[in-house]
Amino acid sequence: xxxxxxxxxxxxxxxxxxxxxxxxxxxxxxxxxxxxxxxxxxxxxxxxxxxxxxxxxxxxxxxxxxxxxxxxxxxxxxxxxxxxxxxxxxxxxxxxxxxxxxxxxxxxxxxxxxxxxxxxxxxxxxxxxxxxxxxxxxxxxxxxxxxxxxxxxxxxxxxxxxxxxxxxxxxxxxxxxxxxxxxxxxxxxxxxxxxxxxxxxxxxxxxxxxxxxxxxxxxxxxxxxxxxxxxxxxxxxxxxxxxxxxxxxxxxxxxxxxxxxxxxxxxxxxxxxxxxxxxxxxxxxxxxxxxxxxxxxxxxxxxxxxxxxxxxxxxxxxxxxxxxxxxxxxxxxxxxxxxxxxxxxxxxxxxxxxxxxxxxxxxxxxxxxxxxxxxxxxxxxxxxxxxx
DNA sequence: TTTCCTACATCGATAAACTG
DNA sequence: CAGTTTATCGATGTAGGAAA
Numbered sequence: 001x002x003x004x005x006x007x008x009x010x011x012x013x014x015x016x017x018x019x020x021x022x023x024x025x026x027x028x029x030x031x032x033x034x035x036x037x038x039x040x041x042x043x044x045x046x047x048x049x050x051x052x053x054x055x056x057x058x059x060x061x062x063x064x065x066x067x068x069x070x071x072x073x074x075x076x077x078x079x080x081x082x083x084x085x086x087x088x089x090x091x092x093x094x095x096x097x098x099x100x101x102x103x104x105x106x107x108x109x110x111x112x113x114x115x116x117x118x119x120x121x122x123x124x125x126x127x128x129x130x131x132x133x134x135x136x137x138x139x140x141x142x143x144x145x146x147x148x149x150x151x152x153x154x155x156x157x158x159x160x161x162x163x164x165x166x167x168x169x170x171x172x173x174x175x176x177x178x179x180x181x182x183x184x185x186x187x188x189x190x191x192x193x194x195x196x197x198x199x200x201x202x203x204x205x206x207x208x209x210x211x212x213x214x215x216x217x218x219x220x221x222x223x224x225x226x227x228x229x230x231x232x233x234x235x236x237x238x239x240x241x242x243x244x245x246x247x248x249x250x251x252x253x254x255x256x257x258x259x260x261x262x263x264x265x266x267x268x269x270x271x272x273x274x275x276x277x278x279x280x281x282x283x284x285x286x287x288x289x290x291x292x293x294x295x296x297x298x299x300x301x302x303x304x305x306x307x308x309x310x311x312x313x314x315x316x317x318x319x320x321x322x323x324x325x326x327x328x329x330x331x332x333x334x335x336x337x338x339x340x341x342x343x344x345x346x347x348x349x350x351x352x353x354x355x356x357x358x359x360x361x362x363x364x365x366x367x368x369x370x371x372x373x374x375x376x377x378x379x380x381x382x383x384x385x386x387x388x
Numbered sequence: 389t390t391t392c393c394t395a396c397a398t399c400g401a402t403a404a405a406c407t408g
Numbered sequence: 409c410a411g412t413t414t415a416t417c418g419a420t421g422t423a424g425g426a427a428a
Contacts, residue, residue, distance in 0.1 A: 033410085244391080
């Protein structure tokens, strides 16, 4: 059966008139009778628009820098572009931004030590191949820039040029293109700050996109975005089905961001049967992650452990994760003592994520989360048993 | 990670019943 | 009679697991 282009308007044979009806919150309502199908359809459209969308006209405000951790900034003009960077490309971009003085007026060569990208571990043979393609990808990025007062003009510029990888020095260097520079430095309005530590810890390119987008929308939260626009800005052509998009992009990204300094929730607005818009409620966590691990008294030795161990950002993430999973301070400490190295810590985060998700969604009520978590960790890291 | 599959939920269209 | 609600059906979107 062909779809009625005038939804909600149907011909009533017994009355020889067009009937308008629409469902609200699952309840079908009659909206009167009309002589034409178009009129009936318009009645439906109008009735639907009753909870009219609030026009957001607040002007953009300058975000205050929170805390003393390093931040990078970019104009919202750049953020609201459908560019698709790989994870490595996105990280390199962040590192370049970090090297860029905020008051720079001309494009200079920026140098990024490779170890900031990949850590102290040496880069294997294939590692350089990845880097090559990442730099190529970055060099190929084009952005569309606004042309003031001229609606029909069009300005497309490369993001960077002259990217260089010097394996001898262990550096990457390059220039931002002069056209783009005004959107990266001397920013006065409509720009967004990102935390370098957060950005570099992000594990998926989609989350990167979400990070900047949601951060730039935070000041006008709640924000309602049409699904088509959201997809365009985050995953582009992928996921023709919204449910696939939600599962593979939206949910993982929001979950990962909530592990960082965000508190994001969202509501789906449906148009008919399909999800039409997504309303985000975005907040930054007031008190992020405690910098220090508070250690309990060591009763056996009768001494006060006064160790003030500075935790790496990754260790802090593991700490908060385990705290969410209701582990005691002692258990958290034990895990952090035994599990060392970026790879291992990341593994902990990865392993415990499903547990946390199940716990938070109450998929397994009545379960002892802490015990389950410890069992899981002990099976993955036998050393935790050994140190018992 | 992405696509496919299936049970299920919800929608619009329609006929029919209800109300004053 | 005119307007509205109820019951039902086929179509289509969705959730969640399986398969690729």
